[in-house]
Amino acid sequence: MIDCRVWRPILSADKYRPGGNLTGATSLLDEIGPKRLGLMHELVPTATTFAVFINPTFPSAKSQSRDLEAAAHTLGLQLHVVHAVTERDLDKVFATLVQLRAGGLVICPDPFFSTRIGQLAELTVRHAVPAIYQSREFVTAGGLMSYGAGVADTYRQAGIYVGRILKGEKPADLPVQQVTKVELVINAKTAKTLGLTFPLPLLARADEVIE
Helix, strand or coil, X not given: CEEEEECCCCCCCCCCCCCCCCEEEEECCHHHHHHHHHHHHHHCCCCCEEEEXXXXXXXXXXXXXXXXXXXXXXXXXXXXXXECCCHHHHHHHHHHHHHHCCCXXXXXXXXXXXXXXXXXXXXXXXXXXXXXXXXXXXXXXXXXXXXXXXXXXXXXHHHHHHHHHHCCCCHHHCCCEEECCCXXXXXXXXXXXXXCCCCHHHHHHCCEEEC
């Protein structure tokens, strides 16, 4: 079995020998959450209040919150943690963000959010909340910015493992591979809609700018 949906690596990829029938590829998700907050702060440097959107039922929700709160403290920012578990919670959350006057929003990786990317992108624009998520799909759906590992790289590594297993190698002998490449994707059209201008140094670091 190849599992490329692992959300957090258990050990470094070059040392981890999974055993049994399970191996695959994992990518950096929660680990770069603080970097997402830093990018949002770089885009809106005058804002002192930001929000982070977390599903509290997700296994790594506590560590997501802890890491981002530590990053906010380092940057001298006030961070509000808002939760959503069901579809009904989403509109309530964005109404709360407006009341909090959040200068930006970090949406934490979560399967619940990933299946509602289009809805989240639409809500961030409708409520004029600059937001960053993990996947490029959020930006192509109209969201402002994403920073995370490309899904294609994870699937490519998993595909290589499938080929090796079909040729007779045992999954227990194949260490879990960690995809460490991350991409910054920006939607320039959404930025214009929100009345934002990306600093040139930030634009220069982008892997892709969607016009």
